Amino acid sequence: MANLQNQRTKKLIFMGFRELLAKESFSKITINEIADQAMIHRSTFYTHFTDKYDLLNQYLAHQRTNTEFNSEDIYEHPFSSIAEINNLELLPLLKFQSDDADFRNGFFQFVIDTVMENQDDKTELDKFFFIGRIKAINLWIDRTKQPYNPFVDYVYLDKVFRTGKK
Template structure:
């Protein structure tokens, strides 16, 4: 019974965070706001999660588990996979978090964690190059103010990445 209550509370806390993410940048959200949104005391939030980053990671993990992203797609179509993750429940939250670095970092941590869980575990240079490629595209979009939304332009970004890799290969 206690585990069902804990699971229900964690689900409520995650939903509260999603509601807040649709309204405020993640970096501005506080544990107090999450507690108020859930109608519990701050200590209840801390009883389930170490901090707001742990709650965000759990929320993103729950959302990832609910999608049907094939493990191989993480390797071959990382941005399309990210776009698929961001549909549905996460749509409003990711739109609001488009420029929040803490949120982007959490999304990347989720991506790398999921990649490690597959049979394409990043142990060799090609797998680490994939990680570099994803980070490089995210940095390029942000720093050069590209019009692409990292969370919705998956197939476009995957296509641009393939094209850039082909250009690099042709020059070598």
């Protein structure tokens, strides 16, 4: 019974969080807003999550489990695979949140966790080099004010990932 109640509470929190992400930038969303949206007490939030970054990570992991995910594709087409992981339901939220640096950092931490937890034939070093290339592209976009959005221009960014050229 307690497990069902925990699942129900998490689902309410996820639904409330999703609604907030659709209308407000992640960095401005507070725990109180999340709790109010989910119709729970603030302390109940902390029973399930350490902070809003933990909520973001668990929410994205929950979304990933609801989609087909081929771990080999991510190494060949990382940005397209990220878009597929987050399916059509989540993609509008990613686009809306794409200018929020806190959201992007939390999202790419989720990608790093996904790659590192993945049980495949890649060595840890291979995985770290892969993550480094993704991070390098994101830094290149941010630091040089490139007009590319990882949540929209994923086909082009996959080309940059493979070739190392603009």
